Amino acid sequence: MVAALAVTGCGSASRTDSPSGDAQQNQRKLVVWDWKSGEPAAADYIDKAKADFAERHPDVAVEFVAQPFDQYYTLLGTAIQASKGPDVMLFNGGGQIRDRVDALLPLDPYVAEDRSRLAGWEAFTKDGKVYAAPVTLQGHPIYYNKTLYEKAGLDPADPPRTWNEFVSGCAAIKKATGAACFALGNKEGIGIQFFLSGLGSGVLTPQEYDDWIAGKRDWTSPRVRRIFELWKEAGDKGLNSKGANSTAMFNDIFRVFETGEAAHIIGLMSDIAHWRDFEEFLPPDKIGVMQAPVVTDGSTPSLPYDGGIGYAVAKWTKAPELAADLVRSLTSTDALTTFYVKAGAIASDTTIDVGQAGPAVATITSEIKAGKPALHVALSSKTLDVMGRLSQQLLSGSTTVDEALEQLAASDRTG
Amino acid sequence: MPTGGPSPPARPADSERAGGAAVKQPGRRATRTATRQSFRRARAERLAPYVLVAPAVLIIVALRLWPLALGVNFSFTGDGELNGTAVGLGNYLELAGDPLFRTSMRNVGLLVLLLPLAVAIPGLLATFIYLRVPGHRVYRSVYFFPAVLSPVIVGAIFNLMLGYDGPLNSVLAVIGAGPVDWLGDPGIAMFTVTGVHVWATFGMALVVFLAGFSTLDASLLDAARVDGASLGRTIWHVIIPSLTRTIQFVFVTTMIGMLTSMFGLLFVMTSGGPEGTTYLPEYYIWHQQGQLNRPALASAASTVLFVVMLVVGLLQITLIRRAGRQD
Numbered sequence: 140m141v142a143a144l145a146v147t148g149c150g151s152a153s154r155t156d157s158p159s160g161d162a163q164q165n166q167r168k169l170v171v172w173d174w175k176s177g178e179p180a181a182a183d184y185i186d187k188a189k190a191d192f193a194e195r196h197p198d199v200a201v202e203f204v205a206q207p208f209d210q211y212y213t214l215l216g217t218a219i220q221a222s223k224g225p226d227v228m229l230f231n232g233g234g235q236i237r238d239r240v241d242a243l244l245p246l247d248p249y250v251a252e253d254r255s256r257l258a259g260w261e262a263f264t265k266d267g268k269v270y271a272a273p274v275t276l277q278g279h280p281i282y283y284n285k286t287l288y289e290k291a292g293l294d295p296a297d298p299p300r301t302w303n304e305f306v307s308g309c310a311a312i313k314k315a316t317g318a319a320c321f322a323l324g325n326k327e328g329i330g331i332q333f334f335l336s337g338l339g340s341g342v343l344t345p346q347e348y349d350d351w352i353a354g355k356r357d358w359t360s361p362r363v364r365r366i367f368e369l370w371k372e373a374g375d376k377g378l379n380s381k382g383a384n385s386t387a388m389f390n391d392i393f394r395v396f397e398t399g400e401a402a403h404i405i406g407l408m409s410d411i412a413h414w415r416d417f418e419e420f421l422p423p424d425k426i427g428v429m430q431a432p433v434v435t436d437g438s439t440p441s442l443p444y445d446g447g448i449g450y451a452v453a454k455w456t457k458a459p460e461l462a463a464d465l466v467r468s469l470t471s472t473d474a475l476t477t478f479y480v481k482a483g484a485i486a487s488d489t490t491i492d493v494g495q496a497g498p499a500v501a502t503i504t505s506e507i508k509a510g511k512p513a514l515h516v517a518l519s520s521k522t523l524d525v526m527g528r529l530s531q532q533l534l535s536g537s538t539t540v541d542e543a544l545e546q547l548a549a550s551d552r553t554g
Numbered sequence: 555m556p557t558g559g560p561s562p563p564a565r566p567a568d569s570e571r572a573g574g575a576a577v578k579q580p581g582r583r584a585t586r587t588a589t590r591q592s593f594r595r596a597r598a599e600r601l602a603p604y605v606l607v608a609p610a611v612l613i614i615v616a617l618r619l620w621p622l623a624l625g626v627n628f629s630f631t632g633d634g635e636l637n638g639t640a641v642g643l644g645n646y647l648e649l650a651g652d653p654l655f656r657t658s659m660r661n662v663g664l665l666v667l668l669l670p671l672a673v674a675i676p677g678l679l680a681t682f683i684y685l686r687v688p689g690h691r692v693y694r695s696v697y698f699f700p701a702v703l704s705p706v707i708v709g710a711i712f713n714l715m716l717g718y719d720g721p722l723n724s725v726l727a728v729i730g731a732g733p734v735d736w737l738g739d740p741g742i743a744m745f746t747v748t749g750v751h752v753w754a755t756f757g758m759a760l761v762v763f764l765a766g767f768s769t770l771d772a773s774l775l776d777a778a779r780v781d782g783a784s785l786g787r788t789i790w791h792v793i794i795p796s797l798t799r800t801i802q803f804v805f806v807t808t809m810i811g812m813l814t815s816m817f818g819l820l821f822v823m824t825s826g827g828p829e830g831t832t833y834l835p836e837y838y839i840w841h842q843q844g845q846l847n848r849p850a851l852a853s854a855a856s857t858v859l860f861v862v863m864l865v866v867g868l869l870q871i872t873l874i875r876r877a878g879r880q881d
Contacts, residue, residue, distance in 0.1 A: 326738070327825050382718020384828040385738025391717075520846055528654075531829045535740060 168200040169458070169465055172215065173229030175448070177205030184478035192468035199461060215239070218453075226456040227465055230271050232262025232446035233516045243270040244452040249463035257470060257487040258507050259446030262516070271449035272470040273487035274478070275409040278444025279337045279513055280503050282417065284318075285425045287402045291315040298429035302341070302369075305432040309378060312402045320378035322401035324392025325534065326385055328527015333388075334370055335526075336443040336513035337405035341431035342366050343514075345439050352512050358548035362435060367533065367540045369434065374534040384531045397421055403429075408485040409447050414499040415483030423497030430506070442503065442510035446487065522550040622860070629853035637850075645854035655855060658833040661744060662862065665812045665834075668748055672808050673801065676756040680763035681789060684770075694764070701757035705815070708754045709822030713737070716746060737824055740831040747823055747832055751816050759804045766800030806870040813863065835859040 175181045189201055204225065206214055212235065218224025219242040230236040236243070245268040254260065259273035285295035291312040299305040309320035323330050340348060343362050350356070357363065373379055380401045386392050393412050396404040397420035406412045417426050430440040450469045452462040468474065475486035479493070485503060493500045515523060526547055532538035632641040649655045679697060683690045700708065715722055716736035723733040736746045774796065778788045794801070817836045824832040826841065833841075835855060843852035 326827060328827060381733075382735050382738050385716075385718055385735050385743075385824075387825075524841075524846060528827070528830045531740075531827055535738075535828065537740065537829065 169462055170225045171203045171227040172206055172225040174206055174208040174211050176203040180482040183481050184474055187477045188469045188474040191471050192465050222455045226462040227450055227452055229448055230451050231448055236263055236271055237265045240265045240270050242454050244454050244459055246463055256490055258489050259487045261512055262446030263449045271451035272466050273446035273449040274470060275447035275484045276444050276487055277447035278408045278442055279333050279405050280428045281337055281403055282406050283403045283427045283429055284399055285427050287312050287316050287318050295427060299432055302432045302434040318399060319380040319401040320403060322392050322396040322404040323379040323383040324386040324388035325383045325530060326387045328530060329388040331526055331530030332515040333405040335366060336515045338431045339366055339514040340441045341438050342434045344437045351514055352517050356551055358544050367543060371533045371540055384534055408503060426499045428499045428502040442506035443513035444510045445512050445516050525550045625853050626857050628850055629857050631850050633848045633850045645851050649854055654830050654833055655838055657830055658835045658838045661834050669809055672752045673804050676759035677763055680760050681793060684767040697760050698757035700754045705818030706822050709819045712750045713823055738828050740829045743824055743828055744832050747819055751819055755811055759808060762804055763800060766797045770796050802873050809866055
């Protein structure tokens with residue numbers, strides 16, 4: 140099936156009518172690869188973008204080929220090897236796109252007008268050049284259950300600002316309602332990633348934070364150490380929901396939060412595990428979003444987020460300007476508003492009015508301007524893998540923070 | 555191997571036809587023609603087996619051995635930036651130094667140790683059914699039922715059952731025992747998953763045992779009963795010696811099942827965790843290839859797993875041969 144898809148994909152790739160003629164003029168069809176256009180929630184968004192593009196280029200056909208996500212980068216790899224395939228393609232921000240920029244067209248000259256309207260460009264940038272326009276933003280806000288806060292006599296409008304306040308608030312909630320502090324699912328070893336990014340800005344200094352993102356990571360720093368100590372402490376002091384190492388992050392743990400068995404969860408902003416998902420059980424006005432509590436002085440809490448997904452243009456396309464124009468249509472305010480309304484995704488467009496969606500979304504969007512890239516996104520997949528297992532060992536007590544940091548430093552050094 | 559199969563029956567039929575044709579040709583000329591013909595036939599006869607086995611051999615070579623050789627060859631190259639460059643034994647050394655791979659090999663050892671238990675359970679239950687315990691007909695179908703479920707479904711069911719706040723722990727709480735983190739405790743998880751695997755697959759072994767029982771000499775059992783032998787002694791002195799071949803067969807098939815078909819359960823129940831304690835080579839290969847983008851390292855791990863399976867397979871052949879000699 141994979142081979143068949145790859146063949147179809149390559150076969151339907153754009154061609155010009157006459158190779159010697161003006162390619163731009165003769166281009167009749169653009170092919171887009173993604174994994175989103177097949178989803179019902181994204182259908183209206185794609186239609187909107189297509190209509191926007193058709194208005195400006197009525198003679199150009201656009202074909203969306205929805206690939207299965209688990210095969211997506213494998214199929215794309217084949218296309219890249221052959222330098223033949225779609226004109227426009229969807230990417231996850233971060234490593235996935237940075238590993239493949241050799242096959243992509245820098246979009247800087249085409250998207251200059253969109254730079255201030257859209258957020259999340261960093262995740263699609265390498266060596267100062269932008270390779271894709273962000274569609275959604277993905278980040279790790281700390282959600283809290285306002286009903287539990289009220290029951291415990293805490294002010295839901297004024298969530299704790301320091302770690303000590305946070306812990307004593309949790310104790311009050313536990314006493315009043317029996318709910319755990321954090322809903323934590325770490326079966327896949329992903330819990331630590333959300334924890335690191337969700338709370339990291341309350342521990343590291345802004346300088347240390349920026350250095351971490353830039354690749355200058357000091358694993359011996361006392362503040363980095365503090366994050367992993369917090370992880371262990373949270374486990375030892377019973378702040379986490381029970382059975383964290385045997386509960387899956389996707390999607391068992393989100394039920395624990397939704398049903399009020401835990402007061403806080405470090406979740407996602409877009410697609411799943413976000414405010415829209417929680418609304419199934421929690422009314423929108425009972426879901427709050429708080430900034431990371433300050434653990435050590437000198438830290439400035441910020442929302443950790445990155446460009447989620449974005450459309451890029453292939454280097455081999457015969458019509459770079461047309462393709463870049465299609466990317467602009469896919470990131471137009473109209474199209475992104477539809478995506479936000481239908482799928483609940485936090486879109487990259489900062490001008491979208493989110494006033495209707497409840498306080499959680501309003502808080503998230505207000506924090507986007509001051510937000511920074513998430514700490515765990517900067518780590519290699521190998522280091523994340525090691526960190527997942529070490530985090531489970533820290534919770535069960537079979538390793539120490541020092542040993543864990545040593546192994547992480549070693550893994551981070553070798554990439 | 556089917557290679558020798560088709561040729562022996564082809565031979566007598568062919569020569570018979572050749573003989574018949576020669577008889578019908580009268581005179582010297584006819585004899586010469588017949589000689590030439592029989593010479594041609596003899597050559598055709600010599601070639602026939604090769605032609606007949608060619609499709610099978612080609613399929614095995616093209617679809618099995620050649621990819622295997624490519625895979626082994628690939629395991630000596632690097633990943634990422636070193637893609638395509640020879641790195642010698644680099645991948646194998648990395649495997650030897652990777653605690654995760656060592657854990658997966660240790661777990662293979664653990665499975666071998668748990669093997670007698672996995673064989674004894676269906677063996678004992680089959681004995682009870684054979685001895686017609688009350689309700690044996692019901693048990694026979696009930697025991698086989700899990701064998702038709704896919705590992706993913708079995709895993710999902712037991713994920714719910716064995717969850718930290720799941721029904722099993724609730725029952726334990728009623729009798730006053732503390733909750734057990736069946737899938738989250740590194741010391742317990744591998745045993746849990748193996749137990750579930752045995753639960754899900756023992757029905758097949760049970761059927762094999764029941765088939766073995768049907769060849770058992772009933773008069774021996776009657777004799778034992780007349781002599782007043784206890785159940786334990788009957789099992790030890792009559793049933794086990796009579797079922798040696800069946801037991802050996804079940805041993806080998808259970809072993810192979812454990813080594814090659816636990817991926818689904820691991821994927822659904824533990825994702826290799828907690829702390830990587832439930833990794834098996836198969837899961838390790840999938841993880842390195844698909845998640846960490848290390849296909850060459852995964853090839854090296856596959857090669858190691860292949861060698862392990864080869865050893866198991868050879869043991870199987872030896873065991874079955876020895877059992878055959880005993881008969």
